[in-house]
Amino acid sequence: MAKDFSTRAENYSQWYNDVVKKADLAENSAVRGCMVIKPYGYAIWEKMHDALDKMFKETGHVNAYFPIFIPKSFFSREAHHVEGFAKECAVITHYRLKNDPNGGGVVVDPEAKLEEELIVRPTSETIIWDTYKNWIQSYRDLPILCNQWANVVRWEMRTRLFLRTAEFLWQEGHTAHATREEAIAETQKMLNVYADFAEKYMAVSVVRGVKSPNERFAGADDTYCIEALMQDGKALQAGTSHFLGQNFAKAFNVQFLNQENKLEYVWATSWGVSTRLIGALIMSHSDDNGLVLPPALAPIQVVIIPIYKSEEQLKQISEKVDPLIKKLKDKGISVKFDDDDSKRSGWKFNEYEMKGVPVRIAIGPRDLENNQAEVCRRDTLEKTNLHFDTLDVEIEKLLSDIQQSLFDRTVKFREANTRKADTWEEFVDILDNQAGFVYAHWDGTPETEELIKEKAKATIRCIPFNNPLEEGQCILTGKPSKQRVLFARAY
Amino acid sequence: MAKDFSTRAENYSQWYNDVVKKADLAENSAVRGCMVIKPYGYAIWEKMHDALDKMFKETGHVNAYFPIFIPKSFFSREAHHVEGFAKECAVITHYRLKNDPNGGGVVVDPEAKLEEELIVRPTSETIIWDTYKNWIQSYRDLPILCNQWANVVRWEMRTRLFLRTAEFLWQEGHTAHATREEAIAETQKMLNVYADFAEKYMAVSVVRGVKSPNERFAGADDTYCIEALMQDGKALQAGTSHFLGQNFAKAFNVQFLNQENKLEYVWATSWGVSTRLIGALIMSHSDDNGLVLPPALAPIQVVIIPIYKSEEQLKQISEKVDPLIKKLKDKGISVKFDDDDSKRSGWKFNEYEMKGVPVRIAIGPRDLENNQAEVCRRDTLEKTNLHFDTLDVEIEKLLSDIQQSLFDRTVKFREANTRKADTWEEFVDILDNQAGFVYAHWDGTPETEELIKEKAKATIRCIPFNNPLEEGQCILTGKPSKQRVLFARAY
Numbered sequence: 001m002a003k004d005f006s007t008r009a010e011n012y013s014q015w016y017n018d019v020v021k022k023a024d025l026a027e028n029s030a031v032r033g034c035m036v037i038k039p040y041g042y043a044i045w046e047k048m049h050d051a052l053d054k055m056f057k058e059t060g061h062v063n064a065y066f067p068i069f070i071p072k073s074f075f076s077r078e079a080h081h082v083e084g085f086a087k088e089c090a091v092i093t094h095y096r097l098k099n100d101p102n103g104g105g106v107v108v109d110p111e112a113k114l115e116e117e118l119i120v121r122p123t124s125e126t127i128i129w130d131t132y133k134n135w136i137q138s139y140r141d142l143p144i145l146c147n148q149w150a151n152v153v154r155w156e157m158r159t160r161l162f163l164r165t166a167e168f169l170w171q172e173g174h175t176a177h178a179t180r181e182e183a184i185a186e187t188q189k190m191l192n193v194y195a196d197f198a199e200k201y202m203a204v205s206v207v208r209g210v211k212s213p214n215e216r217f218a219g220a221d222d223t224y225c226i227e228a229l230m231q232d233g234k235a236l237q238a239g240t241s242h243f244l245g246q247n248f249a250k251a252f253n254v255q256f257l258n259q260e261n262k263l264e265y266v267w268a269t270s271w272g273v274s275t276r277l278i279g280a281l282i283m284s285h286s287d288d289n290g291l292v293l294p295p296a297l298a299p300i301q302v303v304i305i306p307i308y309k310s311e312e313q314l315k316q317i318s319e320k321v322d323p324l325i326k327k328l329k330d331k332g333i334s335v336k337f338d339d340d341d342s343k344r345s346g347w348k349f350n351e352y353e354m355k356g357v358p359v360r361i362a363i364g365p366r367d368l369e370n371n372q373a374e375v376c377r378r379d380t381l382e383k384t385n386l387h388f389d390t391l392d393v394e395i396e397k398l399l400s401d402i403q404q405s406l407f408d409r410t411v412k413f414r415e416a417n418t419r420k421a422d423t424w425e426e427f428v429d430i431l432d433n434q435a436g437f438v439y440a441h442w443d444g445t446p447e448t449e450e451l452i453k454e455k456a457k458a459t460i461r462c463i464p465f466n467n468p469l470e471e472g473q474c475i476l477t478g479k480p481s482k483q484r485v486l487f488a489r490a491y
Numbered sequence: 492m493a494k495d496f497s498t499r500a501e502n503y504s505q506w507y508n509d510v511v512k513k514a515d516l517a518e519n520s521a522v523r524g525c526m527v528i529k530p531y532g533y534a535i536w537e538k539m540h541d542a543l544d545k546m547f548k549e550t551g552h553v554n555a556y557f558p559i560f561i562p563k564s565f566f567s568r569e570a571h572h573v574e575g576f577a578k579e580c581a582v583i584t585h586y587r588l589k590n591d592p593n594g595g596g597v598v599v600d601p602e603a604k605l606e607e608e609l610i611v612r613p614t615s616e617t618i619i620w621d622t623y624k625n626w627i628q629s630y631r632d633l634p635i636l637c638n639q640w641a642n643v644v645r646w647e648m649r650t651r652l653f654l655r656t657a658e659f660l661w662q663e664g665h666t667a668h669a670t671r672e673e674a675i676a677e678t679q680k681m682l683n684v685y686a687d688f689a690e691k692y693m694a695v696s697v698v699r700g701v702k703s704p705n706e707r708f709a710g711a712d713d714t715y716c717i718e719a720l721m722q723d724g725k726a727l728q729a730g731t732s733h734f735l736g737q738n739f740a741k742a743f744n745v746q747f748l749n750q751e752n753k754l755e756y757v758w759a760t761s762w763g764v765s766t767r768l769i770g771a772l773i774m775s776h777s778d779d780n781g782l783v784l785p786p787a788l789a790p791i792q793v794v795i796i797p798i799y800k801s802e803e804q805l806k807q808i809s810e811k812v813d814p815l816i817k818k819l820k821d822k823g824i825s826v827k828f829d830d831d832d833s834k835r836s837g838w839k840f841n842e843y844e845m846k847g848v849p850v851r852i853a854i855g856p857r858d859l860e861n862n863q864a865e866v867c868r869r870d871t872l873e874k875t876n877l878h879f880d881t882l883d884v885e886i887e888k889l890l891s892d893i894q895q896s897l898f899d900r901t902v903k904f905r906e907a908n909t910r911k912a913d914t915w916e917e918f919v920d921i922l923d924n925q926a927g928f929v930y931a932h933w934d935g936t937p938e939t940e941e942l943i944k945e946k947a948k949a950t951i952r953c954i955p956f957n958n959p960l961e962e963g964q965c966i967l968t969g970k971p972s973k974q975r976v977l978f979a980r981a982y
Contacts, residue, residue, distance in 0.1 A: 027622075027625075029557070029558045029618065029622065030558075030562060030565075030618065030621050030622075031558045031560045031561070031562060031609065031618070034558035034559070034560060035558070036555070036556070036557050036558065036622050037555060037556040038555055039553035039554065039555045039637065042553075042554050042555050042556055043553070043554070045556075046554065062530035062533070062534070063530065063533050063534070063537065064527070064528060064529055064530045064533050065527070065528035065533055065536075065660065066520070066527050067520045067521075067522045067525035067526070067527065067658055068525070068611075068642055068644070068658050069522045069525060069581070069658070070522070071521060071522060072588065072596075072597060072599075073596060074521075075588070075596075075597055076596030076597055082596070082597060087587060087588055087589070088586065088587055089586070089587070089588065090560070090583045090585075090586060090609070091583060091584065091585040091586065091587075091588065091599055092581045092582060092583055092584075092611070093582065093583075093584045093585065093599065094582040094584065095579065095580070095581060095582065095646040096578060096579055096580070096582075096646065097563065097566070097578055097580065097582065097610070098578070105563075105564060105566075105567030105573070106563060106566055106567055106573060108563075108582055108584065108608055117599055118522065118581070119588070120559075120583070120611070127520065127521065127522070130521050131518075131520065131521075131527050134518075140833065146530060150642075151559055151641075151642065153559070155586040155587065167558055167559050167560070169556065342631065
C-alpha cells in the first residue's frame with residue numbers, strides 16, 4: 001500500500017478522497033464545486049446507467065429530454081417547491097459576451113440582458129409539468145411514464161466528489177396518472193426498482209421507508225427513500241421516489257377529462273438517483289488498499305497479469321490464456337489481459353487492487369508447468385491456485401460469490417450497527433461512540449425533529465415500511481409516541 | 492394523409508415542421524430556442540448514441556464527463572476560439588435567488604454575484620485542455636482518447652427543431668497526442684467513423700472533405716467534415732472532425748516530455764456530432780406521408796396490426812403471430828404488436844406510416860385462412876402478400892433491402908444534384924433553379940469566399956478528399972484556380 005494513502009481508521013474522510021483520487025475516478029475542476037468524472041469513474045456510471053435504464057424500460061418507461069433552463073417564474077408556481085429549490089442555483093442573466101473595448105478579453109454585453117432570468121435546472125418538475133400541460137387532455141393520454149438522463153445544478157457551498165457537487169448527473173422520472181392510487185403504486189414500484197438495483201447491482205443493503213415531513217422533497221405529498229449505512233456508521237440516502245399528489249398539476253393547471261367526462265387534476269410522481277451512488281458504492285465496500293467493486297458494476301471484472309522474464313515466456317503465457325479470455329468473454333465477463341511491458345507486475349498488482357477489479361489472475365512459467373493459475377479475489381484478498389482447465393467456470397462462480405459476499409457483508413454491518421435508544425443520553429451516546437442507525441421514539445412533530453437535528457446532528461432517515469407499532473416516549477420531549485423511527489447522522 | 496400536413500412541393504420548410512410534430516419527435520419548449528425531445532424522437536437519438544458509442548469504443552476511446560460551466564476568462568486564452576465561441580452564449584452571473592421582499596415570487600439575490608461569470612459550455616475544448624494540463628507530463632501519458640456525451644448551449648437567434656437549437660445534445664471527442672502525424676491520423680479516423688455511421692446506419696450518402704479556412708472550427712488548423720444533401724437540394728454538415736494543432740496546448744500550457752526528454756506542446760483533435768443528425772435523417776428520407784426511418788435507427792422496425800371484428804378473431808390472430816414475434820425478436824428485430832382496441836386499424840396504418848416504421852404487417856381472418864400476411868414497406872409503400880411460414884426470413888431480408896435502398900436513393904439523388912458551373916451566371920442559375928451541390932472554381936482567397944457567400948448565399952461546403960486538380964478561373968473574380976470546390980446553399 002502506498003504510504004500517501006490514508007486508512008479508514010486514521011481519517012475516514014481523507015481515506016474517501018484518496019480512494020477517489022488513486023482509483024482515478026474523479027477530480028475537482030477549475031469550476032467551483034463541479035467535478036470531472038474521469039474515464040474509470042465514468043465507466044462505473046455507464047454500468048449503473050445501463051442497468052437502471054433496462055429496469056426502467058422493463059417497467060414500461062421511456063426516455064425523453066427536457067430543457068436545461070427553467071424560467072425563474074416557474075419556481076414560484078408551487079409554493080413548497082420554491083422554498084426547497086429556487087434558492088442556491090445558477091442564474092443566467094445575459095446571453096452574449098463581447099470583446100472588452102479596453103482590450104481585457106471578453107466581457108458580458110450589458111445590452112444582452114434577458115427579460116426574465118433563466119435557472120439551470122436543479123430538478124425538472126416545473127418545466128416538465130409545463131410541458132405535460134400540452135400532452136394531456138383526456139384519461140386516454142395517461143399514464144405518461146417518462147424518464148430523463150441529465151445533468152442538474154445545485155449551488156452547494158460545501159462539496160465533496162460524487163457525494164455533493166454543484167453539477168451532478170442523474171436520472172429523473174416524471175410520471176402522470178389518472179388516479180391517486182395509480183400514482184402511489186408507481187411511487188412504490190420505482191422505490192423497489194431502486195432498492196433492487198442497490199442490492200443486486202451495488203451489493204448494498206438498504207432500508208426502505210418513508211420520509212418524515214421535514215425531510216420530504218419540496219412539493220411532494222410523500223417521499224419514499226432507500227437508506228444505506230456507510231462503513232463509518234453514517235447513513236446515505238441512495239434514492240428517492242416522490243408521490244407529488246396534484247401539486248404540480250395544480251401549479252401548472254394540468255387537467256384531464258376523466259372517464260366520467262369530468263375535469264380533474266393529474267396525479268404525479270417523480271424519482272431519481274444520481275452519481276452520488278458512486279460515493280455510496282465506494283464507501284460501502286472499499287478498504288485500506290483502495291476501491292472494492294461488486295462484479296455487477298465493475299468496468300473490468302477480471303484482470304490477467306502475465307509474470308514473465310523473456311519475450312518467449314510472455315508468448316507462451318499469451319497462447320495459454322487466449323482461449324480462457326475467449327471463454328470468459330463468451331460468458332459476458334469483461335477481461336483485461338495486461339501485457340504492458342513498461343510496467344512491472346508488482347506495480348500492476350497494486351494498481352488493479354487500488355481500482356477494485358474483483359478478480360486478478362496471475363500466471364507465470366511455473367504455473368504453465370503445473371497447468372494452473374493464481375487467482376486472487378479483491379474483496380478478501382484471498383489467493384488460491386486453481387487448475388487451469390476449469391478456470392472459466394471457477395471464475396464465473398467466484399464473481400457470483402464475490403457479489404453475494406459483498407452484499408451479505410453490508411447486511412451484517414447494517415444489522416450490527418442498528419441499535420435502539422430509549423433515552424436522550426443513550427441516543428447521543430450511540431451516535432457519538434458507535435454511530436450507525438438508531439431506532440428511537442419521536443413525538444411526531446416537526447419542531448421536535450428540528451430540535452433533535454440541532455442538538456444531536458442526527459436526522460430521521462425514514463420511517464421504515466411495515467414499521468412495528470410500539471407505544472413509547474419521545475427521546476427528547478418525553479411525549480407519547482406510537483412507533484420508533486430510524487435516526488442517523490448522514491451524508 | 493391528414494389534410495393539415497404540408498407536402499414537400501408546397502412548402503418544404505412547413506413539411507419538415509409537420510413531420511417533426513406529427514411523428515411526435517420534438518416540440519418547442521417554454522424556453523426560447525430550447526426543444527423538448529419527445530420519447531419517440533429520443534428513442535432515435537438513443538439508437539444513434541448506442542451505435543456511435545460502440546464505434547468510438549471499438550476505435551479505442553473512453554467516455555468521461557467535464558463540467559457544464561466554463562470560466563469566462565478561459566475563452567480569451569485561444570485567440571481564434573474566442574471569436575467563434577465566446578459570443579452568443581448563456582452567461583451565469585449569480586448563484587442565488589431569494590424571496591422578493593415585495594412579495595413578487597423570487598428575485599435574483601444581488602449579493603450572490605459571481606466574481607467571475609461562468610459560461611454554459613458551447614463546446615468544451617477550453618475546460619478540457621485546462622484539465623488535461625494535469626493529466627499529461629510525459630509521452631507515456633499519451634495518447635488521451637476521451638469522448639463525452641453532453642448538452643451544450645449556443646444562443647442561436649433563429650432556431651429550428653433539431654437543426655438549430657439553443658441547447659442540443661451531442662458528443663464531443665477530445666484527444667491528445669505526442670505527434671502531429673498521430674493527431675492528423677486520429678482526425679481522419681474519426682471523420683471516417685462519422686461517414687460510416689452516416690452511410691451504414693443513417694443510410695445517407697455523404698461527401699468527405701476539408702473545410703476552407705473561412706468555414707473552419709474556431710481554433711482548428713484544419714476541419715474535416717461530412718456533407719449530406721437534403722431533398723430540397725440544400726446541404727447539411729453532418730459531422731466535423733478538427734485537427735487543432737498545438738493551439739489549445741499552447742493556450743493552456745500543456746507540455747510533455749517526449750522520448751528525447753524534451754518539453755513539447757501536445758497535439759490535439761476534437762470531433763462531434765449532435766441531435767442535428769435527426770434533422771438530417773428526417774430530411775433525407777421522409778416523404779409526404781411522414782417520417783421514413785432506416786431500419787438500423789428505427790425504434791420500432793416492424794409493426795404488426797391485427798385486422799379483426801371479434802375478440803375471437805383477435806385471439807386467433809394473436810396465437811398465429813406470437814411465434815413470429817418471438818422469431819423476429821430472436822433475430823434482434825424490434826417488433827410491436829398493436830392490439831390496442833381503442834384505435835381503428837385505419838388510424839394505426841396512418842400512425843405508423845407517419846412514424847416511419849420500416850415494415851408493417853397486417854393480418855386478418857382471410858390471411859389466416861390463406862396462411863399469409865400483407866407486408867407493406869414504408870420506403871416505397873409497396874404491399875405484398877407473403878406466405879406466413881417464411882415471414883421471419885422474408886422480413887429480415889426486407890429490412891436489409893430497405894436499408895440499402897434508402898442509401899442507394901441518397902447516392903442517386905446526390906449524383907443527380909451535383910453539377911458543375913463555369914460562370915457566375917451558371918452558378919447562380921443552378922443555385923436558384925436546381926439547388927444541389929455545385930463544383931466551381933474559386934481563387935482560394937477568404938475575401939472571394941465571403942463575397943460569394945454574400946452574393947449567392949452559397950458557401951464552400953468542403954474541398955473533397957482526393958479532389959482532382961484542374962486548371963480554371965474563379966467564377967467570381969476570374970483569377971486562376973487549381974481545383975473546383977464544392978459549393979451549396981446549406982442548413
